[in-house]
Amino acid sequence: MLTPPNEPGFDNTSPAIFVADSDILARMVIADYLRDCGYTVVEGASAEDVLTVLNAARKIDIVLADIRLGKTDGFRLARQIRKNFLKVDVILTAGVAKAAEKAGDLCDDGPLEKPYQPQEIVRRINLLRERRRSARKS
């Protein structure tokens, strides 16, 4: 029933973004925007959702996660991703200034502070992809 990463029908070219937010309305808006921008988007509400998908070897390039995700927060999720999934970048979003500071060292370029413009996410995504491309060349 699931389409493994290397079978026909699985898109290996379109960047895949995992949008993790426990607020469904926020998640819907961002996910729809990113799909309209041409990204493949997977949605989830918890860190467990993210790790389930990553552990299933689904192609995910970037995880966009709110710091408030329930039992396992975005900080712990980011640490686990940086430790176990080296090819996956993380963008954290935070609604509180202090939390935003704490998120600063867990994701490049600091966290995205809410409220943010959707275009800012795309800018961050492009920045991360460019860094990956440059790292591969060097």
Add this chain to the structure above:
Amino acid sequence: MVLARSHGVHVWNPSLSGELLFIVSCDHLPTAGEANRQRVVLVVEDEVLIRYAITDHLRGASYTVVEARNAAEATAVFVSGAPVDIVFTDVHMPGEMDGVMLAQWINEHYPGIHVLVTSGRENAARLAGVIPGDSYFPKPYTPEEVETRIRSLLDS
């Protein structure tokens, strides 16, 4: 005085002299934007990999898909005013409402929205009489079967 009403086209006769004057209002006909809108499927499933398999397939079939992990999220979507044409929901989900209760809530507050409730065969007897027979969708299923059923309901 309304002389005729059919499919949202109202025909009035406001003339006092007996002449028939037709004023036609098309208040329920879809606007150009609505007519071109993709059909919206709300998929309610707590297991992320199952949900992704279904939603990915439906998006590939040109549906707009909204994802919810439980009944609370699904009701929030409806309350937000986001358009939904059909709901595909599992029965067993974490939270106070299961899929059957969600279907009943939708039927009460948003009548006319198709709801498909999916469950294993062992629950078929329990669901009989609780939800309409054509709302039951048995497991196991493939995403293609889900799409076929959704398409047949929306096209009918």
